[in-house]
Structure formats: C-alpha cells, structure tokens
Amino acid sequence: MSNSWQKTFALIFSGQIFSILTSSMVQFAIIWHLTETTGSASVLMIAGLAGFLPQALLGPFIGVWLDRWNRKITMIISDSVIALSSLLLGVYYLWSEPGLGVVYAILFIRSAASSFHAPSFQAAIPLIAPQDQLTRVSGWHQLVFSSSSVLGPALGIAVYSATSLGTLLLLDVAGALIANLMLLMVTIHQPKPESVHAPSFRKEFVLGWRTFISVRSVLTITVAMAAFSVVFMPLAMLFPYMTLSHFGRGGYSASVIEAVFGIGMMAGGVVLALLASRWKDSTYMSLSLVLIGVTCLLSGVIGRDAFVLFAILCFFMGAAAPLFNGPYMAMLQKLYEPEKLGRVLSFVTSIGLLCSPIGLALAGPIVERFGVQVWFVGAGVVVILIGCFIYLQYGRVEEERPTVSL
Incomplete structure (x- = not known):
C-alpha cells in the first residue's frame, strides 16, 4: 500500500502540535492568571464550568452536524473560532484588564469550538489511514496530546511570566494558523451523507x-x-x-x-x-x-x-x-x-x-x-x-x- 496516508498524517500532526500546544499554554495561563489575580475558588469554579459545560451539553448533538459537514472544513472553522477568541481576549489584555464576564464568555466560546474540533478530527482519521493502522495512529495522537499536556503548562507559565497573558493569547492565534495551513495542504475524502435515509x-x-x-x-x-x-x-x-x-x-x-x-x-x-x-x-x-x-x-x-x-x-x-x-x-x-x-x-x-x-x-x-x-x-x-x-x-x-x- 502507498505511504501517502503517512505523509498526510505527518502534515496534519505537525500542524496540530502547534495548535494543541499553544491552546494548552493558554488554558493553563488563564487559570493561573485568575488564581493569581482573584485568589477566589468560586471564580475558578465558574471558569471551569465555562470551559466544560459547552462540550458536555453540545456533545450528544454535534455528531449529527459532523456527519453532515465536511470534516476538514469543520476542523479549520472551529480552530479559527478558537483563534479569533484568543485574539479578542489578547487585545483586551494588552489594552486593559477585562472583566470576569468577558473571560468567562471567551472560555465558553473556546470550549464550544473545541467540542466540534476534537470529534471531527477523530472522525476524519479512518478516512485517511488503513484500518489495520488505526491503533498505531491513535498512539501517535496520544503522543501529540500527551506532549502538549506536559509542555503546555511549563511553556505557558514561562511566556506569561516573561511577557504577558495578552502576548501568550496572540501566540495561540499563530498556532491555529499553522494548523489550518497544514490542513489546507492535505486531502480528506468526505463520506457520502445519509440524507436519503435520515432527512431530518x-x-x-x-x-x-x-x-x-x-x-x-x-x-x-x-x-x-x-x-x-x-x-x-x-x-x-x-x-x-x-x-x-x-x-x-x-x-x-x-x-x-x-x-x-x-x-x-x-x-x-x-x-x-x-x-x-x-x-x-x-x-x-x-x-x-x-x-x-x-x-x-x-x-x-x-x-x-x-x-x-x-x-x-x-x-x-x-x-x-x-x-x-x-x-x-x-x-x-x-x-x-x-x-x-x-x-x-x-x-x-x-x-x-x-x-x-x-x-x-x-x-x-x-x-x-x-x-x-x-x-x-x-x-x-x-x-x-x-x-x-x-x-x-x-x-x-x-x-x-x-x-x-x-
């Protein structure tokens, strides 16, 4: 079998490393910033709910849209929404200190967009890799995710301490742009929708x-x-x-x-x-x-x-x-x-x-x-x-x- 699927994943994963890593950096830095500036457990709880509830509530219904939409485009749009939210919050922090309501809203938007990105990526994998290689590809994905979970908090706090949260948020925008650029360079064949069998x-x-x-x-x-x-x-x-x-x-x-x-x-x-x-x-x-x-x-x-x-x-x-x-x-x-x-x-x-x-x-x-x-x-x-x-x-x-x- 041709090795073209491996080249495709090499491009996708190289872009996702930047996106997942910078998102991990931002997520940790925001929570640390709230901890440092408010010292309030209630604030952290609300922030956690804002970052958690959209994925939990939208989850059961998102799959219908994912199976209708082009998965590659869905990944690009959802990552772009995350980048836009980071850009808005980053500019806000560079200009002045935003209110907690603004931070909660941005966390909510990021979570909602992530709830589309992650499953669309997973659903696209079997469209690219041979079936006998799916477990191996999952191992690569786990490696990318794990690496980001290790490096993200450490790099996030380093950049935050050396510059500002606003600068770090702008870095997240760059990570999303790199990931989307890599996606534009690959082809993912979309499965035919089942509109004949399930029109609603x-x-x-x-x-x-x-x-x-x-x-x-x-x-x-x-x-x-x-x-x-x-x-x-x-x-x-x-x-x-x-x-x-x-x-x-x-x-x-x-x-x-x-x-x-x-x-x-x-x-x-x-x-x-x-x-x-x-x-x-x-x-x-x-x-x-x-x-x-x-x-x-x-x-x-x-x-x-x-x-x-x-x-x-x-x-x-x-x-x-x-x-x-x-x-x-x-x-x-x-x-x-x-x-x-x-x-x-x-x-x-x-x-x-x-x-x-x-x-x-x-x-x-x-x-x-x-x-x-x-x-x-x-x-x-x-x-x-x-x-x-x-x-x-x-x-x-x-x-x-x-x-x-x-």
Whole structure:
C-alpha cells in the first residue's frame, strides 16, 4: 500500500502540535492568571464550568452536524473560532484588564469550538489511514496530546511570566494558523451523507444512537469507561492535594508530579505506536486499566516518606492511560462506518464528560471525611475490577460489527 496516508498524517500532526500546544499554554495561563489575580475558588469554579459545560451539553448533538459537514472544513472553522477568541481576549489584555464576564464568555466560546474540533478530527482519521493502522495512529495522537499536556503548562507559565497573558493569547492565534495551513495542504475524502435515509435532524440523531448501541461490546466498554471516569477523573485535582496533605510537600513537588504523569503518557503513546498490532484493542484496554488500578492502589497505601515512589507510580499510571484511550478510539473507528462515526464519537465523548462532575461531587466529601488515600485505594480497586471484567468479556472474542436497519 502507498505511504501517502503517512505523509498526510505527518502534515496534519505537525500542524496540530502547534495548535494543541499553544491552546494548552493558554488554558493553563488563564487559570493561573485568575488564581493569581482573584485568589477566589468560586471564580475558578465558574471558569471551569465555562470551559466544560459547552462540550458536555453540545456533545450528544454535534455528531449529527459532523456527519453532515465536511470534516476538514469543520476542523479549520472551529480552530479559527478558537483563534479569533484568543485574539479578542489578547487585545483586551494588552489594552486593559477585562472583566470576569468577558473571560468567562471567551472560555465558553473556546470550549464550544473545541467540542466540534476534537470529534471531527477523530472522525476524519479512518478516512485517511488503513484500518489495520488505526491503533498505531491513535498512539501517535496520544503522543501529540500527551506532549502538549506536559509542555503546555511549563511553556505557558514561562511566556506569561516573561511577557504577558495578552502576548501568550496572540501566540495561540499563530498556532491555529499553522494548523489550518497544514490542513489546507492535505486531502480528506468526505463520506457520502445519509440524507436519503435520515432527512431530518431528529432521525439522524436517532439513527446515530441506534448505531452506537448496536455494537454490544462498545456499549459495554463505554459503560465501563463511564464508571472509570467517575473514580479516576477526580485524581487530576487530588494529585496536588495528595502531595500537600500526605507528603507535606509544596507547589514545586506538585508540579513535578504533573510533569511525571505527562511524561508517562508520552512514553505510553510511543509504546502504543510501536506495538499497535501485537494484541487486540480490548487486550490493551484491559491491561491499561489493571496497571492504572494497581498504581492507584499502591499510591494510596505508601507512607509519608515515599514521595519518590509516588512519583514513579504516577509515571506508570500516566504511561498506562494511552493504552486505553488509543485502542478504544481505534475500536470505534474500525467498527462504525465513517458516515455515522461523528455521531458515535459525540455520544461517547459526552458520556465521559458528564461522568466527571459526578466523580468530583463524590470525591469531595469522601476525601474530607476519610482522607485522600482512601479515594486512591478505592479508585484502584474499582479500576482493577473494570479491567478484569473487560478482559474476561472481550479479550478472547472477535469484535462485532454494528447491525442497524436503515
């Protein structure tokens, strides 16, 4: 087979690196700026909701539009909207200090645009790469995302400290322009829409839902992923708390843990890209969950003087994450037809996003009453059980195809 698809991805990923990295820098810098200038937890909570709710609320419906629209153009427009919002806020900061309402509105717009960009990119991947290479491509994508999550906060705070938030926001505009330029240089063949079978938004939405639930293995794994999100997502906020309350360390040590986790994700992405075809996707996912569960469990039982061991565990916890995310996305791309994939991805993304606040609501009072280690131990046990369940159910059976009457 021709290597043209590899050249296409080389162009796309080289552009996305700039876009995702600068967006990560801006996201961290805005939150840090609000923390530094207001010192208010309520302000941070509202900012978080402004950056979270659009993706959670729009998610179930976006897929219908994605399957109608040209995915390449959708990516370009959504990235351009993000860039425009950064430009407006950047000019505002260079001119004067904007009110919190302006910042919340910009975060809301960026989140809404991102809710179109990410699934359109994922839905475009099977239109470019051969099916037997989808897991490998997911590994590359995880590597790009992980690299940005490691470098973004560090570079963001460096640029913010050396210049200003306004300058950093203008840098985000440049990142989006580079990503769009690379997209303009590639060809992505758009699947034919299903307007004959589903001429209305409601019918297309229902067809997307029926398509999603028609593959029992994907439905079961998605429910398992939802349970995983409930217990694991709060750990993103509990890492600094664990560092402070259990190990008695400060902000520098907390940043080390974040960096180590991100570096682990980068390593996991490399491993997945190199070993993509060795095992089934479900085997990678179950292995990932068991490794995450074991590292969570051990993190919850180690002593107060074992900070270095905690950092090592966080590295392996991060390394295990792409082994679930990449194969899971590849499984969706393999099992569903490209013309319906946008809707399926929107349902999957929304399920994960809507489970996150449930976990945060549960973790708060439990940690306050019983201590942060209890959550680590409990999350570890639950995640191990989920990993074992997935392997026992699907580790030794062939993946099914969707069966939907049109």
